[in-house]
Amino acid sequence: MLVSRAPIASIERFQKRMGWQVPWYSSYRSDFNYDFHVSFDEAKLPLEYNYKDKAALERTAPFIRSGTDAFGASVFLREGDRVFHTYSAYGRGVDQLLATYRWLELVPLGRQRHVTEFPYRDTYDPQP
Secondary structure, three states: OEEEOOOHHHHHHHHHHHOOOOOEEEOOOOOHHHHOOOEOOOOOOOOEEOOEEHHHHHHHOOOOOOOOEOOEEEEEEEEOOEEEEEEEEEHHHHHHHOHHHHHHOOOOOOOOOOOOOOOOHHHOOOOO
16 A cells, blocks of 8 residues: 555546556645654654654755655554554665665665666656
């Protein structure tokens, strides 16, 4: 399951364009992303990402600042009507979900840099 801050109509258009079947929900106009520290607005909450405060982020991740978003993965368990948040990972902790990174870690020069954007397959695949 995926969650994005975009309005659901935008998500559905993109999902259709890419041919993706994964369940995808919108957190548009909700606090969901702020609750899990992946959207940043210092008027709402102090800056925190990957368990680092603003001072640490300014030194190590200056791209994380008020008005931006980052990625994370959270795991939940539902028992009846109760929902438990059991795990979260941010930054490089989410890399295990992208198998390509695992292979790049095996080669002598590794990744070389932290990749944050990948082209969509319909922009480079001659047969989407």
